[in-house]
Amino acid sequence: MKRMMLSATAIAAVFAAAIPAAAQDVAITNARLVIGDGSAPVEGGTVVIRDGRVVAAGTNVAVPAGLRTVDAQGKWVSPGIVAGFSRLGIVEISGVSETNDTSADDSPFHAALDVAPAVNPLASAIALNRAEGVTRAVVAPGTGESIFAGQGAVIDLGADMDAVTAPRAFQYMEYGEAGARTAGGSRPAALAMLRNALMEARDYARDPAAFADRGRDAFLTRLDAAALAPVVQGRVPLLVHVERGSDILTVLDLTSEFPDLDLVLVGATEGWTVAPRIAAAGVPVIAAALNDLPASFEQLAATQSNLGRMRAAGVKIAIGLFNDEAHQVRWVKQYAGNLVGLSRVPGETGLDWGAAFAAISSGPAEALGMGGEIGSLRPGRRGDVVIWDGDPLEVGTAATMVFVDGVEQPLETRQQRLRDRYLTPPDGRLPNAYRH
């Protein structure tokens, strides 16, 4: 097998790129352009970014004089991928508990927990996923001993120390089997815990000073009530992990008692069984793309056609759950591609290419109410752009340039350094520790 060695200048360029550049105005021309709004790619596209925002994207877009211009040479250019559900930046190694800030089984606080300060922009998973074209991620905490996990954030994957785009962007909770377990053992217990918490939060919102904190004996501490007040008022979305069709209907029914709730369903493996009712409720779904196994009794109706069928019924969809939310959000591209492949199987319902890409760009952004900020190349959005060496949904495609807020990003990773150290057998003159 022959090998093309990386030249010394190529390696030097990698190191130079490791220093984040300042905000740039840039135009990317001659692109096979993906807007990210569900439309099909167009040839000969141009994206113009100024002051970190998209000012124009499409064909027949003029490049202002004097702007830095990158010729994409006909390659694919798209908005950065938005990971619809992750633990990115709050875990270094899942099995090393000291490095894992996902959940806190022993804390008396639940809804109040806020992941934003825990996000480490230097976590190696951030660099890895950035290099694969992921520019934003929804970061959710996990539940401890309550149905409420806490307040999630939307982050960027830029190589700087300011990762959080939107702190306290949503509240995350478990219903269904997991919610039942933490609430004491049954779905009715989970529902009682949820309703009680929302009622208390409503009381808190009416008059915070009058809210009596009953300490550890309380069903809701003061901080938890404060976190849930904007949820019950509909100012902060409530993301509910729920899988079973009947559980989805129970969650949708909550709005009859708490009409202001801004619900988002997460998981929804059996969503297709009640898709018209989800669509009628106008509730978006961040779903696991390829769940086709009855992994639990609340997922007996699992099928890869779930997302396609929900979309066909008018549900607003996004892709979000993975096997490893802490490290592998890059897999969403492969998941979306598989849903395109599924559309070629008789009897199955997949997604067309534009809808599949939107499910990992504008879909998650809109589910979080942030479609005006991120997830597409429509004018006014943040300048998160990726140039790819092929179809971004295809396995094997690499990102060749990544911009976050208009800033070109380094694409080097720890994994790549390990690769290069062992790419050729050690020569024995010095230990491998000297190859760097």
Place this chain on the structure above:
Amino acid sequence: MLGAAVALAGCAAAGAGGTSSASASSDADARGESYSRDPYPSTYRPYAGVPTLVTNVTILDGEGGRIENGAVLFRDGRIVEVGSDLAARAGVTVIDGAGSYLTPGIIDVHSHLGDYPSPSVAAVSDGNEATAPTTPEVWAEHSVWPQDPGFSRALANGGVTTLQILPGSANLMGGRSVTVKNVYARTVQGMRFPGAPYGLKMACGENPKRVYGSRNRMPSTRMGNLAVNRQTWAEAQAYDRKWDKYEAEGGDPPARDIGMDTLRGVLDGEILIQNHCYRADEMAVVLDMAREFGYRVTAFHHAVEAYKIADLLRESDTCAAVWADWWGFKLEAYDETDANLAILDDQGACALIHSDDANGIQRLNQEVAKARAAGIRAGMDISEEHAWRWLGINPARVLGIADQTGSIRAGKMADLVLWNGNPFSVYTRPQMVWVDGALLYDMNNPELRPVSDFELGQPGQGM
């Protein structure tokens, strides 16, 4: 039906290479009567197929060969002819595969389908006998639930025709594996790959030391892992000597020890070591241990750091079964590179893909596509046909069945996948899957899609 099964059972026992009681008893009086090496024999019989000629396809033969506009003829469960221009003949069904690829059926050397089935509830979680650090006496097949819905997904989405089902990694010696054909059957014996050798699942590293360390018993460290292993192998050597002597000279039969039977099978080369191990340094220690006790490690599984010791693996003729890109879920999985498989291959070690996952097994072709792309990005020139070895002949070699399956070659089992496009593309799916020449999945025929008993009549029903 029963008679046929018994007849086959005898063949399978002989095929497994063991000394069957029938043949031992007919030998000289001085010899002791040994135990059966195959008391739960395969009753699998190929399902009915029709003589079939697939023409006009791109063939990736699984051994590194490629034929454009190729053709394959198979009948009676076996591949008869492979070429570029085979003439149609009477009584043969012709499938025009224009635009398609034909590959050997996918083999997954690391699966827990059946012993950790769906649904994932305690009632059927039977993969780890986590009650002692070594349990070579347990056999995965005695846990396998043949109705696991995962088998059908692996077939229809993944083109998987053969898989090895292993016990879990809680124990240093987790028990025997079983290799099965990916067919639904009422019994596990009805799935067993005829003549496939058993494996012994071993595990090093974090899992056994965590499971037993948390119970304040040995092993709680990596040195404890090795100590328990070495002590057990030393006992196995003694057991092996006793039985060797008895089988040669007769006298009082030694007491049977079901776990030691397995270890003796390893020392005798009949049972293959399938060793869960992540770290390079630890794999090197295990190779030393194998030399110390006179056995061979057939393959390390999950070998995230294998790329660091490609030379050691090559020299010991040990394969590394890896994921394309898993990492970070524990410290021993931290030093990953997506180029792991490609580096191993480039440096002459035997490398292959595996899943260890009920979802991953449905997309092993895509995992190989990712591993190949990572190698190409590292500057290697890896053809599609070469990369298919990572899914074809190499996994077959790890399971000891490379003479039967794992490549498209005349005389081999007709385990085949017709893909509706290039199988290195995310958009491609299996169109037809044959196991021993029987068409068991056809994308265009809803009736050719298995639905397990568990799923029958459930919402979704196996979709």
